[in-house]
Amino acid sequence: MAVDAELAGREYPSYTYEVSREKIREYATALGETDPRYFSDGDDCVAPPTFAAAFTITKGGAPLFGDEELGLHWNLVHGSQRYEWGRHVRPGDVLTCTPRFGGVTPRGGNEFVSMEVECLHADGDLAVRSIATIVLFGSAPQPQEAS
Numbered sequence: 001m002a003v004d005a006e007l008a009g010r011e012y013p014s015y016t017y018e019v020s021r022e023k024i025r026e027y028a029t030a031l032g033e034t035d036p037r038y039f040s041d042g043d044d045c046v047a048p049p050t051f052a053a054a055f056t057i058t059k060g061g062a063p064l065f066g067d068e069e070l071g072l073h074w075n076l077v078h079g080s081q082r083y084e085w086g087r088h089v090r091p092g093d094v095l096t097c098t099p100r101f102g103g104v105t106p107r108g109g110n111e112f113v114s115m116e117v118e119c120l121h122a123d124g125d126l127a128v129r130s131i132a133t134i135v136l137f138g139s140a141p142q143p144q145e146a147s
Contacts, residue, residue, distance in 0.1 A: 001071050001073075001139060002071065002106075002111065002139055002140060002141045003070060003071045003072060003104040003111050003113060003136065003139065004069060004070055004071050005103065005104050007067075007069065007070055007101055008101060008102065008103035008104070009100065009101065009102075009103075010067075010070070010100065010101045011098055011099070011100045012063035012064065012067070012098070012099040012100070012101075013063065014096050014097060014098040015059060015096075015097055016094055016095065016096055016097070017055040017059070017094070017095045017097055017119070018092075018093070018094050018095075019047060019089055019090065019091055019092065019093040019094075019095065020091055020092075021041070021045060021091035023051075023054070024038055024045065024046075024047045024048070024051060024091060025038065025039055027047070027048060027051050027054055028048055028051075031048065031050070033048055035048070045090060045091050046088045046089065046090055047088070047089040047090070049083065049085070050083075051089060052083055052089070052119070052127075052128045052130055053081070053130075055095070055097065055119070056097065056117040056119065056128070056130035056132075057078075057081075057130065057132060059097070060097060060099040060115065060117030060130065061099070061115055061117075061132070061134075063099050064099060064101055064115055067101075070101060071139075072113065072134075072136065073136060073139060075136065075137045075138060075139075076134050076135055076136050076137060077134075077135050077137075078132065078133075078134060078135075079112060079132075079133040079134060079135040080132070080133040081130070081131070081132050081133075082130075082131050083128050083129065083130055083131070084126070084128065084129040084131070085126075085128055086121070086125055086126025086127050086128065086129075087121060087125050087126070087127060089127050089128065093121060093122075093127065094122055095119040095120065095121065095127050096119065096120050096122075097117050097118065097119040097120075098117065098118050098119075099115065099116070099117045100115075100116045100117070100118070101113075101114075101115065101116075102114030102115060102116045102131070106140035106141060107140070108140065109137070109138050109139075109140050109142065110135055110136060110137055110138065110139070110140055111135070111136040111139055111140045112133055112134075112135055112136075113133065113134045113135075113136060114131065114132070114133055115131075115132045115133075115134060116129065116130065116131050116132075117129070117130040118130075
């Protein structure tokens with residue numbers, strides 16, 4: 001079953017993510033980071049840039065995969081990931097994240113799906129926008145052969 005391209009732009013319910021110092025430390029440790037800002041007890045503590053993956057990829061993608069009308073499936077690979085940054089993410093931030101289906105492009109027998117999650121600080125300023133490309137294998141519509 002092909003992904004429904006007419007649903008491009010569909011937004012899903014927002015969710016909140018509360019950033020904690022301990023979550024930042026755990027993530028930085030798992031990556032082998034050594035920047036002291038990631039481990040600081042002071043006001044200079046910030047999250048590593050890729051920390052956004054912890055609250056955008058799985059949680060942000062879940063509503064899209066749960067949308068039967070959209071038609072995503074699990075025969076896939078994560079094709080690419082990029083981020084657009086606003087203000088630093090710090091301990092105590094409560095982010096409001098809104099997932100969105102960006103669209104789909106068929107290539108061969110596969111479909112390249114754009115999933116976006118925009119996360120805002122409490123004051124409405126951008127924290128991060130996550131744009132992922134997911135490659136779904138074998139579900140692209142195939143051209144009809146002439147009879």
